Amino acid sequence: TEFNDRLPFVLGRGLEMLARGMPHAAKKHFSYACNLDHPLRIPMNCFYGYALDLSARKDPKMYEKSQQQWRKTVDLILQDPALAQQFRRVGESRNEVLEIGEEGILQDMFIFKRNKFPSYLEREYALSKWLYALFHSDSTVAQPLAYTFHDNAPVYVSRRIQGTSLAEILEHQSPSSVLENALDVLHRFQTTATLEQQRLPSGLLS
16 A cells, blocks of 8 residues: 555656656666565556657666666566466467567567577667667667566567558558658668668678
């Protein structure tokens, strides 16, 4: 009860410190909530990840802190035996693609991929990080959150992007507009990738 009463205050102070450019002060408030043995622990860690992402848009130095927070959140999810029973497969693909079944922030936020070959997922994670940086962290590429191991199997976790089928897009846009948008993305990739290719890990596209 005491925690529930203090929760709005703790969140408010943490967000205020982030907005004022005081990440160390904000961490004290968020850590209090994120480290408690409480049913809201994982959602609170997600919330802190969101907050750090917003801060990283203004201060790129916060990006690594944001990534650390998402890795911590992913570890908490994978270690939770109750959540382990809620994973369900999404579609059919070479990777086993999973979501957390119950509706809510965890289902809306995360996509998990598993593959018996660690090198395959590791390359996909590295390429996704490069592409995410290439497109300046917009919604063109899903944000890569973590590459880890669980039950001795590799797991790649990304932020979920709500997809829209081509048929659905064409219901609201003309074919010429869709083609123009697609060409714009390809142009951005071609021009930026040429400049950034030296930062691409060797052999990643081979």
